Amino acid sequence: MSLRIQIVCVIVAVLLLLIVFELVRRKKMAEEYSLFWLITCFSILLIAVWKGLLFRIAALLGIADATSLLLLVLAALFIIYSLHLSVRVTKLSQEYREVVQWLGLIRNRINTIELKRLDESEKKKINQETPIE
Amino acid sequence: MKIIVIVPAYNEENCLSPVLHSLLQLDPPLDIIVVDDASEDDTVNIARKQNVPCIPLPLNLGTGGAVKAGYKYAVENGYEIALQFDSDGQHDAEQIGSVLKPIVDGKAEMVIGSRFINKTGYQSEWLRRIGIHFFSFLTGKVINVKITDLTSGFRAIGGHLLPLFARAYPDESSDVEALILASRSGARIVEVPVEMKPRLSGNSFFNLKQKLIYPIFRLISLFVTLFRTKQQYRID
Numbered sequence: 001m002s003l004r005i006q007i008v009c010v011i012v013a014v015l016l017l018l019i020v021f022e023l024v025r026r027k028k029m030a031e032e033y034s035l036f037w038l039i040t041c042f043s044i045l046l047i048a049v050w051k052g053l054l055f056r057i058a059a060l061l062g063i064a065d066a067t068s069l070l071l072l073v074l075a076a077l078f079i080i081y082s083l084h085l086s087v088r089v090t091k092l093s094q095e096y097r098e099v100v101q102w103l104g105l106i107r108n109r110i111n112t113i114e115l116k117r118l119d120e121s122e123k124k125k126i127n128q129e130t131p132i133e
Numbered sequence: 134m135k136i137i138v139i140v141p142a143y144n145e146e147n148c149l150s151p152v153l154h155s156l157l158q159l160d161p162p163l164d165i166i167v168v169d170d171a172s173e174d175d176t177v178n179i180a181r182k183q184n185v186p187c188i189p190l191p192l193n194l195g196t197g198g199a200v201k202a203g204y205k206y207a208v209e210n211g212y213e214i215a216l217q218f219d220s221d222g223q224h225d226a227e228q229i230g231s232v233l234k235p236i237v238d239g240k241a242e243m244v245i246g247s248r249f250i251n252k253t254g255y256q257s258e259w260l261r262r263i264g265i266h267f268f269s270f271l272t273g274k275v276i277n278v279k280i281t282d283l284t285s286g287f288r289a290i291g292g293h294l295l296p297l298f299a300r301a302y303p304d305e306s307s308d309v310e311a312l313i314l315a316s317r318s319g320a321r322i323v324e325v326p327v328e329m330k331p332r333l334s335g336n337s338f339f340n341l342k343q344k345l346i347y348p349i350f351r352l353i354s355l356f357v358t359l360f361r362t363k364q365q366y367r368i369d
Contacts, residue, residue: 101202
């Protein structure tokens with residue numbers, strides 16, 4: 001790994017870290033989801049700074065080309081994570097649809113009750129206004 | 134039998150009033166519930182002005198979600214049959230009797246009003262017609278019933294289907310999946326001929342993007358459905 005690539009990796013990791021930090025700070029990303037990104041950033045940093053780490057892991061697994069190991073791990077990680085997110089989004093949208101439906105039903109019920117009350121108070125008014133003979 | 138007419142409506146301030154008027158003229162009278170799918174126009178007030186109860190959904194869910202809210206209302210209020218009726222003036226209130234009849238007679242749990250049996254009245258634009266024929270045929274094959282008008286919003290359900298649909302009505306590709314769900318739960322499904330009219334005014338809620346993408350969603354859902362078990366459908 002050349003020094004240039006190392007520097008680029010560090011810059012990318014730090015930038016990503018800053019973006020994630022800012023997103024969490026602005027509450028655009030929940031802490032729950034930031035964890036994955038934080039781990040990704042620190043992994044990139046670690047691999048960039050600690051030159052031998054990647055080669056050592058590759059040798060351990062019996063993979064000759066360390067960069068292809070890196071690509072493989074990254075691709076697998078992101079594919080699995082986006083599958084997980086799709087499942088989560090589906091679940092959220094199912095729950096949200098249920099909630100919207102119940103809200104509509106409750107609003108209808110409140111409206112019905114209010115109308116009934118209005119009716120009754122008007123009847124009372126009329127009864128009070130017309131003198132009983 | 135307690136019957137309710139569910140009218141899903143999205144931005145139908147121009148069409149809803151005459152539609153409700155024709156429904157209110159029915160003899161014997163039927164209970165009506167309008168489900169407002171978060172319209173930006175005056176749809177809710179038009180329903181209220183005519184003293185028709187209205188479920189105002191706070192966010193837009195599409196027809197499937199609106200109808201499901203209607204089914205929930207029907208179950209909560211002890212109705213036994215629910216009839217879905219479009220708010221855009223395409224359906225004829227006079228024909229409600231013939232759509233309800235198979236359920237009232239105990240011959241079916243689900244009835245679809247089809248414009249393609251007698252082939253009279255409004256037959257829809259050609260591209261959509263091809264799509265409807267194609268998916269009707271495929272879905273019909275899957276559930277072993279001859280279906281001609283899959284997307285018809287003029288339909289009625291009764292018996293065990295009402296509580297089932299209130300709980301598990303499919304969110305996406307509702308037309309395909311609802312039929313398969315019904316069939317898997319053991320419901321008898323029939324089609325009856327109806328005549329439809331072109332919508333009174335405004336645009337149909339299908340746009341180009343939906344025209345291109347919906348068929349793909351339907352294909353996926355049809356295929357996946359073949360491999361679903363009863364438990365996955367939450368039938369019991």
